[in-house]
Amino acid sequence: MSGPTRRILLVEDEPVINGAVTDRLVAAGYDVVRAWDGPGAIAEFTAREPDLVVLDVMLPGLDGHEVCRRIQAVRPVPVLMLTAADDEADVLVGLAVGADDYLTKPFRMRELVARVAALLRRVERAAELSVRDPDVRELGDVRIDPGARRVWADGDEVHLTPTEFDLLRCLAASPGVVLTREKLMGEVWGWPGASGTRTVDSHVKALRAKIGPERVRTVHGVGYALEILGTGP
CATH class of the missing domain: 1.10.10.10 (Winged helix-like DNA-binding domain superfamily/Winged helix DNA-binding domain)
Known part of the structure; x- marks a missing residue:
C-alpha cells in the first residue's frame, strides 16, 4: 500500500471478531486502533484521528448509531457499519446518522478489507473531483x-x-x-x-x-x- 499508512478505528465488543478483524487489517497494511464500547470509541476517535471507522451497531454504553452520529459531528469520516441482522430499518438508521456502507454478520474478511479499501479510495476520489x-x-x-x-x-x-x-x-x-x-x-x-x-x-x-x-x-x-x-x- 503506497502513501502514508491509513489508521482505522475498529469498534467491536466481541473479542473473537475484534481480534480476527484486527489481524486481517494489520496484514493488509493498516494501523488499527481498537475500542470495545461506545464511550471508548468516541474517546479513541478524538485522540487518534482515524481515517476510517469500522463500527459494530450493538455496543455497550452507546450503540453504534449514536457513536456514528457523535463522531460525524466532530469530523466527517468514512464509516463501515457491522450489523448483526439484515434489517433494512436498522441499515437506514445507520445511513441517516452518517454511515457510508454496511456489512451483515457473518461476513467474509476478504470482503471487509475490500470495502475498507474502496471507501478510502472513494474519499480520495471525491476530493479530486471537487477540485476538478x-x-x-x-x-x-x-x-x-x-x-x-x-x-x-x-x-x-x-x-x-x-x-x-x-x-x-x-x-x-x-x-x-x-x-x-x-x-x-x-x-x-x-x-x-x-x-x-x-x-x-x-x-x-x-x-x-x-x-x-x-x-x-x-x-x-x-x-x-x-x-x-x-x-x-
Whole structure:
C-alpha cells in the first residue's frame, strides 16, 4: 500500500471478531486502533484521528448509531457499519446518522478489507473531483455545489452524508439517464459488481427521504435516474 499508512478505528465488543478483524487489517497494511464500547470509541476517535471507522451497531454504553452520529459531528469520516441482522430499518438508521456502507454478520474478511479499501479510495476520489469540478450545477430545483459539497432542493439546503452527496453527484452527471446499480456501485463506492447492490438501494432510499422521492426515478431491474423538476413555467 503506497502513501502514508491509513489508521482505522475498529469498534467491536466481541473479542473473537475484534481480534480476527484486527489481524486481517494489520496484514493488509493498516494501523488499527481498537475500542470495545461506545464511550471508548468516541474517546479513541478524538485522540487518534482515524481515517476510517469500522463500527459494530450493538455496543455497550452507546450503540453504534449514536457513536456514528457523535463522531460525524466532530469530523466527517468514512464509516463501515457491522450489523448483526439484515434489517433494512436498522441499515437506514445507520445511513441517516452518517454511515457510508454496511456489512451483515457473518461476513467474509476478504470482503471487509475490500470495502475498507474502496471507501478510502472513494474519499480520495471525491476530493479530486471537487477540485476538478468546482462549478455549481443547477438541475431544475436542485442546486449542487461540488466545491463546498452542499445541496439545495426547492430552495432549502439539504444536509447529505458524504456518500449521499457522491451518489447524487453521480446521478446528476447524467440527468434523466438510467444508471445501473452496478455502475453506481463502481462509480460511487469503487466496488464494481453485483455483490453490493443492496447498499445502493439503501442509500437511494435515504437520499430520497432527504431530497424528495420524486427526484430519483426507479427503473425496476435496472437502476436509477435523477429527474429534473421545477423547470416548467
